Amino acid sequence: MQNLLHNLNPEQLAAVTLPAQPALILAGAGSGKTRVLTTRIAWLIQTGQVSPAGILAVTFTNKAAKEMLTRLSAMLPINTRGMWIGTFHGLCNRLLRAHYRDAALPQTFQILDTQDQLSAIKRLLKSLNVDDEKYPPRNLMYFINNAKEQGLRAQYVEANDDYNRRFVELYAAYENQCQREGVVDFAELLLRTYELLSRNEPLRRHYQSRFRHILVDEFQDTNDLQYKWLKLMAGEHGAVFAVGDDDQSIYAFRGANVGNMAAFEREFHVQNLIKLEQNYRSHGHILDAANVLIANNSKRLGKNLRTDAGHGEPVRIYEASSDIQEANWVIEESKSLIAEGASRSEIAILYRSNAQSRVIEHALFTAGIPYRVYGGQRFFERAEIKHAIAYLQLMDNPHNDSAFLRVVNFPTRGIGARSIEQLQDAARQYGISLYAAVPYISGKAGSSLGAFVKLIEGARFETQHLSLPEMVQIVLETSGLIAHYQNEKEGADRIENLEQLVSAATLFVNEEGFGMDAPALAGPKAQTSAGAAIVSEDGVEIIDADTPLNEVMSPLSAFLSHASLEAGDNQAQAGQDALQLMTVHSAKGLEFDAVFITGLEEGLFPHENSEKADGGVEEERRLMYVAITRAKKRLYMSFSQTRMLHGQTRYNMKSRFFDELPEESLKWLSPKVQHHWFGNQRRSAWDEVADFEANKVAQKFTKQDIGWRIGETVFHQKFGEGVIVNIEGGGTNARANINFGRHGMKLLDLGIAKLEKV
Ligand code: ATP
Ligand code: MG
Secondary structure, eight states: HHHHHOOOHHHHHHHHHHSSEEEEEEEEESSSHHHHHHHHHHHHHHTTSGGGEEEEEOOOOOHHHHHHHHHHHHHSSSOTTTTEEOOOOHHHHHHHHHHTTTTTTTTTTEEEEHHHHHHHHHHHHHHHHOOOOTTHHHHHHHHHHHHHHHOOOOOOOOOHHHHHHHHHHHHHHHHHHHHHEEEEEHHHHHHHHHHHHOHHHHHHHHHHHHOOOOEEEEEEOBHHHHHHHHHHHHTTOOOOEEEEEEOOOOOOGGGGGGGHHHHHHHTTOOEEEEEEEBOOOOOHHHHHHHHHTTTTTTSOOOOOOOOSSSSOOOOOEEEEEEEHHHHHHHHHHHHHHHTTTTTGGEEEEESSGGHHHHHHHHHHHHOOOOEEEOSSSSSGGGGGHHHHHHHHHHHOOOHHHHHHHHTTTSSSSSOHEEEEEEHHHHHHHHHHHHHHGGGGGOOHHHHHHHHHHHHHHHHHHHHHTHHHHHHHHHHHHHHHHHHHHTTTTTTTHHHHHHHHHHHHHHHHHHHOOOOSSSBTTOSSSSOOOOOGGGEESSSSSEETTTHHHHSSHHHHHHHHHHHHHOOOOOOOGTTTTOOOETGGGTTTTTOEEEEEEEEBBTTTBBBGGGSSSTTTTHHHHHHHHHHHEEEEEEEEEEEEEEETTTEEEEEEEBBBGGGGGOGEEEEOOOOOSSSEETTTTOOOOHHHHHHHHHHHHHTOGGGGGGOOOTTTOOOOOOTTTEEEEEEEGGGOOOOEEEEGGGGGGEETTTTSSSSEEO
């Protein structure tokens, strides 16, 4: 026990050893919140206050949950596999699997990820002949998820006008479609569990008395439904131990409500509020940068962070002329860090949005440096993987119409749009799934559809005694997917990914304890196993969801939920010592020796949409705070004058966040070589030399000498009229930021751009 506690400071120790009462640990980044939470679990178990089964811990990502389990098994001599540590979605999935009947779900219900959900909505709109310009599918998706996150079923959503009434009708129709197909979306996982527990009293009482301790990491990012869910789970005892940082609340756009912290304090009558102020992660300059930046936000609960680590290195800032040059600089700097002995996995390259990673990936690939991308296109989201998964889904639950439509004619087997339409009509007429409607189709269409059904059933029959990896292997062959990609020009990569799916299945059955030989389709045991049954006071039999996953689900069902819920990093890259690439959002909670924050430009970071949203810029600033505080020893920031994004060259100004950082903690680096790109016109090396000479002369010039001044209105051939907002440099090197209104802000070289005075 001494071992567990001796590395904690007095505030941390107090937090870890609090009595079983509601508690809020409010503290800044790197102050040991996650460490306190993990240590508390270990301490509670070690001191015999609770058995491992009495702990419910919620983390924000699967990765964080795994890390917590690893740390716990290092601290305690127990098997952590059965412990209830996971994300809200993961935990709800587990509960719904165990209580699928009470939750009115089929045993093999499947989970829609966001992409699946959107296509299910598109299909719904089409089947109802709804104008998808008037009712855009994406908006409907937000509408539905938003309602669910407030705990509202369609009949309880208030609509004040015809347009919204239509949305509500479509929400109801969507719910019917999902129920018919046996699928649930992410928000549904939570809502369904919430409803299950609030309606079923014996079940609720059972879990409330079972989970004596509920611990929540990253509490600032819980949404309203998650908060209600926690309240329900906590019941009377209310021993919820919440840790969070209001300055790191970065999911408001997804419904997270930082107000939950205040609500928690009030509604749970929190007596134990502990602040941690010592930062153990970052060196001084990095921490100063974070503190000074976040002080620009107005709505804060207020707390300080200090470090004993000394100033360390200043934050290095680089201005690139293009995104390509920026990527090359990142690589050069990373190489020198590695040469100094840094391990690659301790270097992170962060960006605001996924689209920015392409250029960096390309440069890393060319330089032959191993790297790993988190988020972005997840392994399980790749088209070929989705196809293979769809075959497996149909073998598990043939009524999943999304899966059916995805592969009924992929690879092509002569089933045309007309046949599908006929089938959809029949399914609608009888209120059944597409798969079930096949026998109602006659003629040529009927026989080719029938052949597809035979294919699925044949695969099921053929693999009924085989393990999951063997099943996946066979499905890749019999579906025709492998043959299809063999004939495709660039199919080799896809085949490689498909083979990775077999490895992923192998890894999965091992990790989840199914055993390598367990038949993939083997039915779950728990529903009948007497040992797991609990009879409540009023005689209702309850199956406790404590039963490990491998007893409530077949290996196939479990693997399919894993595919929807897991972040699914590129399996091929797993385990290597590689540079870490990710968005700032996915870096939450993590730490690295060295961090690069790239693309720090107006419109990109802060993101252009943030200007429109209420409090949007403050949220971006918190995001920047999260980014900065990931770094332990070295922090680099970069921005670029030009950037190709979504097929367009953008001319951006550097981010306003630079003006909010403490100058004494920064070191501005000047670019080594300048390649200016303006439109298609590339400047030659001679231009650079000429510029250099001119620049020397230009040092003497004042802004007026260039012939332009700030505030002046100008005309540009392509962008029309604009106003000069800023002028930098001088002579032939002078450039101006010009606001062209509709065309946005552009940075133009005054020597090149043919501007006219207005
Ligand atoms: P974030 O807000 O980013 O999630 P956090 O508050 O959860 O940060 P942790 O990740 O728990 O912080 O801790 C940050 C780092 O400081 C970790 O490397 C952790 O091991 C270390 N640390 C925490 N407390 C101590 C301590 N008392 N002594 C030494 N190191 C510590
Ligand atoms: Mg943490």
